[in-house]
Amino acid sequence: METTLILLTAAVFVLAGFVKGVVGLGLPTVALALLGLMMSPAEAAALLVVPSVVTNIGQMLDGGPLRPILLRLLPMLAGICAATFVAALVLPAATGEWASGLLGLALAVSAAMNLLKLEPGIPHGREKPTAVAVGAVNGVVTVATGVFVMPSVPFLRALNLPRDDFVRALGLSFTVSSTTLALALMAQGVFRSDVALGSALALLPALAGMKVGALCRHRLAGPVFKTLFDSSLLLLGLFMIAKALG
Secondary structure, eight states: HOOOHHHHHHHHHHHHHHHHHHHHHOHHHHHHHHHHHTSSSHHHHHHHHHHHHHHHHHHHHHSSSSSHHHHHHEEEEEEEHHHHHHHHSSSSSOOOOHHHHHHHHHHHHHHHHHHTTOOOOOOOOOOHHHHHHHHHHHHHHHHHSSSOOHHHHHHHHHTTHHHHHHHHHHHHHHHHHHHHHHHHHHHHHOHHHHHHHHHHHHHHHHHHHHHHHHOOOOOOOOHHHHHHHHHHHHHHHOOOOHHOOO
C-alpha cells in the first residue's frame, strides 16, 4: 500500500471515528463511503471489521455500570444473535444496492419523525416481545446491508434513555451485531487472517477520532445532542438512498 493511500486511509478512519464519538454511530457508513473512492468495496469492508468491533466495545464501556442496560436489552440482543447467524447462512453478504436504499429510506423517515417530534412509543407491557422482534429484523438487515442501525436505533430512542446511557446502549447493540456478523463471516471463510492485519492497523486512527468525538459529545447539551443525532441519521439515510439510485 502506497504511503499516500495509507495516510488517506488513516484520515478516513479518524473522521469516521470522530463521527461515531459524537453521535454514537456512523463509522462503517462514513468509512465505506470514503474508502470506496480509493479501493474496492470488499477491501474497504475487510478493513472495517476490527475498528467496528473494538470501537463498539469502547463505546459500550464508556461510562457507568453496563449491567442494567444489558439486562434491559437482552431480548433484543438475543434476537440479533439468532437472526444474524441464520441470515448469514441464507442470504448472500450484501444483497444489493436496493437493500441499502430501502434501509436509507427507513433511516431518513425515522430521523425526520424525530426531528418533527413525532416519536412513537412502545405500548405498555410490550417492550420485551417488541425487543425480540426488533433484534430479529436487525440481524437480517445487518447481513443484507452490513449496517447495524435498523430498526434497533428507533427502538432504543423509544426507550427514552438518558443521553450517555443511550450512546452506550447503541454501543452494546452494535457490539453484538458486529461481533456476531464477524463470527458468521469467519465461519464461512469470508474474513480471513490475511486481511486481519490491515483491519487491526486501521483501529488506531479510528480510536483517536472516536476519543476526540466523545470529548465533544460530553460538551453538548441534551437537546443539541438529540438534534445532531437525528440530523446525522437523516443525512446518512439520504446518502444511502442517493447511492442506491446513482
